[in-house]
Amino acid sequence: MILEYVWLDGYTPEPNLRSKIKVKAKDEKPFALHMDAPAWSFDGSSTRQAEGKSSDCILEPVSEYKGFNGINKIVFSQVKNPDNTPHISNYRQHCKPKEQNEWWFCFEQEYFLYEKDRPLGWPYRGYPKPQGEYYCGVGPDCVAGRKVAEEHLHTCLNAGIDIRGINAEVALGQWEYQCFGKGLKAADDLWVSRYILQKVAERYNVKVVWDPKPIAGDWNGSGLHLNFSNKQMRDIGGKDYINHLCESLKNDHNPIKVASDYGSDNDLRLTGLHETQSIDSFSYGEYDRGASIRIPIATIDSGYRGRLEDRRPASNADPYRVLSYLLSSIE
Ligand code: MG
Secondary structure (H helix, E strand, O other): OEEEEEEEOOOOOOOOEEEEEEEOOOOOOOOOOOOOOOOEEEEHHHOOOOOOOOOEEEEEEEEEEEOOOOOOEEEEEEEEOOOOOEOOOOHHHHOOOOHHHOOEEEEEEEEEEEEOOEEOOOOOOOOOOOOOOOOOOOOOOOOOOHHHHHHHHHHHHHHOOEEEEEEEOOOOOEEEEEEEEEOOHHHHHHHHHHHHHHHHHHHOOOEEEOOOOOOOOOOOOOEEEEEEEOHHHHHOOOHHHHHHHHHHHHHOOOHHHHOOOOOOOHHHHOOOOOOOOOOOOOOEEEOOOOOOEEEOHHHHHOOOOOOEEEOOOEOOOOHHHHHHHHHHHHO
């Protein structure tokens, strides 16, 4: 069986994804009963996770996905020290949605595709026509990179990741997909979906750019809008409860954390323009895309039952840190 292990390295402010392949021997024991993959190790001195003198780090499998291109399974793993304690770079260890609250999350992952040093579809010199016709557009003047976005969609669905949709975004060469999951697995799935996107992009010789504001000026940045709900929001809801949650988030809004836990350079994106609220302010509003927290129309129409959308996270954010900060404000 061919297993592709995927993990997060020790780079800061955001980690990179790493992978290596193991051909599993017949007598190797899996890490857990419901898995195929055994625990494994890697050279942490090459990923900023260990010194050369004692460089082994442990890969502890946390979730498995169907592989592609001849790989049987993708094995997403968290990094541990040789003594089996969580590695300092492992933010997953701090992310613990309370199970009784039954949290559901849907990340709206935006990204740019680049060819060499410029967004896909952009002219060699200068700029394409201004924003306006690109969002959900069609035709070679209005979209670039559709093959990558669609192949990524199919590959993720086949892997067992619950992608709920994709669309061309507001800037040329910019795309979005929506990735749904429950509890901590939502963040695991988002990391694996990012891995798959980069591997698909390799096939087309294009680069995925996760920066929240890759192009200065009148061009949209990329976010990681987070739709979230717990059992009480879905089953009972009510205007008072929804407003109470929004007030809790307001009281805990911290521009420094929003520029770190919610993605580095997020301050360049959250300017108050381009469908964002300024990082120094906090607001919530009914179907307001210029707010920090949007109360979607579907939630209002259901009698204030359903989800909220946190529009602050940036495209490059580590979802474990996003969920940790969000839940520390409201759980
Ligand atoms: Mg979007």
